[in-house]
Amino acid sequence: MIEIVEVDDFLHNLEKASNIDLQVVTPTLPLFKANSVSDDATAQRSIIGDAKGAFKAILANCFLLAFNMSPHAELSSTSSENPAPAVQRAFDGFLTENINENHLPSVENRSHLRYTPEEEVHDLVCVGFGPASLAIGVALHDALDGTDASLMDVPGLQTRSPKVAFLEKQSQFAWHAGMLLPGAKMQITFMKDMATLRNPRSEFTFLNYLHQKDRLVEFANLNTFLPARVEYEDYMKWCASWFEDVVSYDQEVVKVVPEKCASGEITTFTVVSRNQLTGRTEARRTKHVVIAAGGRPNIPRPFPSHHPKVIHSSKFAYTSKQVLPDYQAPYKVAVIGNGQSAAEIFDFLHANYPNSQTRLLIKGGALRPSDDSPFVNEIFNPSRVDSTFNRESRLRSTTLLEDKGTNYGVVRLNLLEHIYETLYMQRIRYGSSPEAEATQWPHRIMPYRRVMEVGDSPVLKNGVRLTIQDQSPLYFSEVPGGQERKEVMDVDAVFVATGYLRDLHETLLQDARHLMPGGDLADAKWTVQRDYKIRFEEKRVAEDAGVWLQGCCETTHGLSDTLLSILACRGGEMVRSLFEQPTKWDSGDVLGGFEERN
Template sequence: MEPITRKSELPFLEMVRTPQTGRSLLRPTGSDEMHDLLCVGFGPASLAIGIALNDAMDPALGSKANFKPKVTFLEKQNQFAWHSGMLVPGSRMQISFMKDLATMRDPRSSFTFLNYLHHKNRLIHFTNLGTFLPARMEFEDYMRWCANRFENVVNYGEEVVEVVPGQTDAGGVVDYFTVVSRNTGTGEISSRNARKVVIAIGGKAKMPPGFPNDPRIMHSSKYCTTLPQMLNDDMAPYNIAVVGSGQSAAEIYHDLHRRYPNSRTTLILRDTALRPSDDSPFVNEIFNPERVDKFYEMSAEERKRRIAIEKATNYSVVRLELIEAIYNDMYLQRVENPDETTWQQRILSESKVARIEHHNPSSRMRIHVKSVKNESEKEVLDVDALMVATGYLRDAHEEMLDNVRGLQPAGAAGWNPGRDYRVSLDANKVAADAGIWLQGCNEKTHGLSDSLLSVLAVRGGEIVNSVFADQLAGVVQDTRVRAML
């Protein structure tokens, strides 16, 4: 194999590679200590924050910061995982690898995707692929590679149940918060105190109202992890239905025939057809980090209108190459047999699930499907499983912060995040050096990119600058300037 590097390049590359064999610059904090920052959740959003904080402390990146923040991350999963239920074989990322967890903030970081490839000895091989879109499986491995450096500051298997105000000072002002968590293995309850808390818990599965609670009816997030355990005979003639019209629904529907070649699969969607996502260059600029500034400055009415206009970039749309692959499969069936009702793979457009009848586990469920335009048009499907790809709810913070509502400003209608994602709290009730930040649930105020990977690198830097403004004043370069490097 030809050499990847010249000798003259080795000193620089060794400087980048060497830290990857050890821990991050963050150090463990005892549960009984007052934390400077406690992050609820350790998915990509919190990981990006950890990376940005590490880089802000890294002398190799020119940092002169001389502080050792007491930071802990709490994660309910037992290990780092990113959409493990949707690591569909052959699926690719929908964004460039350049939008990793560091590059857009500071390409010199040792946490870039390119450095990951270099560390794994795959840089030249990836280059030969001629693509900006890695396999989803590889990008998840990249993020796990980054997360491994933070294992000493992450408590896995800890599900946060609530955040409550800490004790007040002599003036009756809250100057810290108590984060209460439950160990998912033992059920033991723990409490940790922190001046500042970031909540980044991601979305929870959104199921259509009226769907029964049956293990054979599962959200798309369980496709690769739960369905194969339940339908464990790859060659069995299963009947499987999929509900949804977005990327996840299309990926599952397309993969089912590969996973179960003798199965009959049906895709049920309300729209007239699968629609392509718009990821053309000018439209894709709505995911640029600087666009968050413009969106945040809009009125609530204008934000709502803008999201409706730009919805086709992210919701209920599918990448064109996948649509074409599905259409090709349908066409080949048409060549063999013009009678669609006999096909192994079918699409019922302009349709909805009207009712699901329960049967005992030894028999199939019965799904009643109706036309959304003419309910007299009906079809009955007997299925072994129903996959539901109807997205996620991003409101789990509401219950978690229920005991903090009394600290909101008078007349506040909800959690109002500032441009720096810090929620508005009454200055007469909460000390200036205490606060709460929200991540991944601010689409209405920060735009469509809020729950996506595109802005994580830059946003991680913004959060670090906001949380540690005093400690990093004059030390860390502005993240928006770094993003232009």
């Protein structure tokens, strides 16, 4: 049993101060009091989680009602046409004298969302619990907490706390764990955290995280807007810890199935998941589904998808030590890609494997810097999503292509300069001739290279052989006068930094394809509205039900769709879209032992 303070003493003091019987005011009070000392884990979780928010609000409601009906209430009816403000002041005074952290259940970092048993119909099930789903959870907490004025009037949140579940495949919250390299910095300001741009008063701001961790002053002394990547992941883990009650880890969602309904319209969906620890299949019914499963590693042809020595960048931090265990060994390593991740891996190998030979193969002529200048950064403003979505599709595609240089295949300038300086030092030591570069430089960038074949190395034990085409103008056969040139490279490991695919929703929604507009047409893809809600065929799905997509809508919503930049604001938009329609529930549904308001 979880130990919490006795609620009876508090209620007794409240009744004594007001000379009223609170059980007359609310018949469900005994249930609340019983739950407060119950052995039932669900009841305890509900009480403890509500302690600092809903507990005070409910008691305040009781107090207001009690004063309105109690003959002993010392309030003059002539003092005000509406006595509520005076009652509120009286209650506030009572709270000041009687409530502190020792009087209420002591709970650290607990959201206003409550655990819902698997068999109950949920309001919302989120597939995945990465930054996108976390932002939705944070926005929901802020809406229920009353700190976000923009979400105070959401109809579906006016009468009850929603029944929410997050299902996550990983065993714990993690964000790009495979690329948390020493010294790696964030590429966006910490102001674009889970809450600040939507609600600076939220408990979930990065600054409040620093305050809670007792590092605010020291961080300020760093004089930077770009925290270390490892610190930002810790910040998001801290945010995620608030939602432990409603997150189920080690749950791999395998499909989302629309449920048949007698009325003809789909009103609920079943989210089917597999417990990766037990193998047990679980099913949760819900009115709303958010698919925010993130991207899966993109390993393009001709690289094999499953090879112990061909590794995607998303796994680099914890697999490089296994593949390259000896930091002093003369390994031969190839890195594929021309973006930030590829550059970071290339730089890490140079710094930590001094005797290795590292080759960075890029398809272009040079590594290019990302553009994070102020005007260009406006591409990632939350308001830009509207203008992007509303553009004609051809113009939108052209704009996205123009903007890709801000995020794809580019590297932060300070890292570029550092790598260039590293290569320059090799010129001093080994010489600048093409022959010296090809035969003596331990670390090289090889431009205009394309890997044509991948196989086992005949000269390196357990190694990989790459057959590479030089596509520079001199050696590219498709260029007039060009000559075809291929070379082979034998390496101990290949690290592929070629991005992610974001199409898991197509697999998860296979059983719902008959609900597509026009039916299940061959090669048809799911489309979404501005609010990220999937377009189903008219009158097939009820207005207060549906499926929403997150992180896979770049072609319609812009480059920021897969990034952290707009998560705070988008989380608020999602909450409003999800709960715009009040949900109809049976009168027997209760919250924390209290009947729901009508």
